[in-house]
Amino acid sequence: MSNADTAAVSTGPALAADPSATKADLIDASTRRKALLGSAVGSAVEWYDYFLYGTMAGLVFGPLFFPAADPVSGQMMALASFALAFLIRPIGGIVFSHIGDRIGRKKTLVMTLSIMGLSTFGIGLMPTYDSIGIWAPVLLTLLRLLQGLALGGEWGGGLLMAVEYSPKKRRGLYGAIPQTGALFGLALGNLTASGADAIFTNEQFMSYGWRVPFLLSVLLVGLGLWIRSAVAETPSFKKIRLENKTARVPLIETLKHHWPAVLVTIGAKFLETSSFFIFATFSLTYAIKLGFSRGVALNAVLIAALVAIPVMLVVGAISDRIGRRKMYAAGAICMMTYAIPFFWMMNQQSTTLLILAVIIGFGIIWPMYGAVLGTLFAESYPADVRYTGVSLGYQIGAAIVGGPAPLIATWLLKEYDDSYIPIAIFIMICGVISLISIAFSRDRHGQELDDPRPPTWNQCGTKS
Template identity: 40%
Template sequence: MRRLAAASLVGTAVEFYDFYVYGTAAALVLGPLFFPTFSPLAGTLAAFGTFAVGFVSRPLGAVVFGHVGDRRGRRPVLFVSLALTGAATVAVGCVPSYAAIGPAAPALLLALRFLQGLGLGGEWGGAVLLAGEHAPERRRALWASFPQIGPSVGFLLANGVMLALSAGLSDAAFRSWGWRVPFWAAELPALCGLLLRSSLAETPQFRELAETGGRTSAPLLEVVRAHWRRLLLTAGALSVGYAVFYAVSTWALAYGTERLGVGRTAMLGCVMAAVAVKGAATPFAAVLGDRYGRRPMCLAGCAACTVWMFPMVWLLHTGRPVLMFLAIVVALLAFAAMFAVVGAYLPELYEPRVRCTGAAVGYNLAGVLGGALTPVVATAASGGAGPPWGVAAYLAGVSVVSLGCFALLPETAPGAVEAGRRAAGEPAPV
């Protein structure tokens, strides 16, 4: 289990490094370089628009790779998705600016971002199933949380490289070529991840499906027909996590540097420190999910997001790094309470024959609902002189919707389900 958990963590770390480095670049430099004819605000909005394309393509990647995972196995998904995302990321670093090739530059950027999202859409489902389907039943949330630590590691790597370059280069050098280095650097960890994953075994549950002839020929069709309500509820429930995470990691970065005049290094440092705390807290939250259930953890995290959004925006608007860190870290701890357990929760909501498709599509649809437009909406809503209360209202509204969706989903943790059955006086299943 330690080797499998390491493989799933490394893979998601590499994939999310690729995804996040684009978001950081969009917040810092892509607007002026690829949309120079726009005003500064419009250029940032356009850069975040290309950022959103990666979320739009993620559900398509989930459909394609989910089909492969349910028909051919979880292992091929892990290999191909990582190769695709790594190649697209390196290519982003090679795209000439608008000044060199004109409108072709943002068009190429858009296409490569689409491919990034396509690969990442397949990565998550394969990684959590690799860990979860090998894990002991009563420790499944813990072991399936290791792929959920990967995004934190990837974010820290992406922003660490950006922070080092930002601090070590002049602004002109950073805007000229320095921002490209993190994209080129994606090649080595991607190759290491592919090497590590090449020796992994297929999961026991998929091997059993293959041996007994239990695989479905059309997993997406079966999910839509039999589980459409659950699919929509999971997408709505998880959208708050994406909205909160990208608000504090992407929009707040642009807001702090462009509107408040906070130094780029200070802003990156605040966000990175908060993400490190979130990553460290993830396995502890997962242990609580194994003990008390997945749904209670999700409800608690979602409720915390709802009440924290207005204080968070006020603290961010102060422009003081310590208070900005407090604003971000509390939001990310609420996020961790939910997303630490979803690696076990989402797959448990679906039967093994359609598990890769159902879990991956629900997870990535949430990315479209909560993550794709959040930087754009938040940037547009923060144009006034005072604190951007419109951003707080938007995030709190998403949190309320997600809270309602979580309330309508069932519990899946074995111990919690058995305890609920005993409390209701129901007989044990035969």
């Protein structure tokens, strides 16, 4: 056992002799802070790298790597490369969650962060279509697939690093912290892209300025690896390892005994992931199409992401009192109601209304379900397959509608003569699917995470 692991359970002689000493409620505050910091910082770095591609796909990758006679077609090809990574995320989730459920969350998170950092740095060095022709989009897409593979394993591990260290009465708050890491990453990505856009002329930005945010990621990855190296393995994993209860093949165990929870996870992910990428990626290209400058569009998303961070923490804390399902349902209903007003506000050609529209949708409403999603998922699986269960359901849901969401929205806009109503309807349909799925989930706020009686289908909303 490493020094970090030893420190995590060294809370006194009495606890050392007590089998319950590995429970999260007995972990000292210093160890918890390290775990939360490692979860949040690592998550922020991974999502910075991942979202940066989406930002640049909406701004420069079309003409630089996917040139076409029709600019919209080139844009759609760039967004398709963005969406393609979502198809490999479930594979990454399966591969890395197997490692995470077998040998530990910490080791897996170091692997995923390293792969993400190398692939992002490689994108910053990529020659464009004018230099190497068809190899440019091919190599760019391959690096994007590596990003997807890494993120497929990162999200579940980062979430569990926070949730499995949390006291039972604050699990919603702790689970919201790695989710804010994603927002920090998005905000940082937009901030560096916006900064490069402000520093360089348009010609310089299109030539080499866009590369700077990708190359800077190597510094963030180094910071993330350094912080995560000091974090101990989670109490839940140490408990099943000490009791020799690790699943032999976690994927088979999950699909055999917990497939209903996987279906609930997939469905609940629909609204969260589709609305997220509509706001974070598609809204950039849509705002520019409406005549707003690139800087204004980037700043709108940046401001909304910064607003969303404290909102998510508040929502996570509220869910510890009223439950995850109620919080999620309230947010879903608000988002379905807001879908049409969001696009209407953007179409008023007002910078103030544009920023306000994105803040309301992305900064206030989205966190109402985005903050509680991870904790709700983690509470749906026992510790021996928890990494696999949350990763599999989360990444499949993201692959079905999350990655394709900007592409679907762009296609709907083109197909229906620039009308935003079909896009709003798409968001509403995702909302209905998620609300139905949440109805079958089991809200376990205030209960022990590692209940000796693991959640079953009869405990997930159906009658015995």
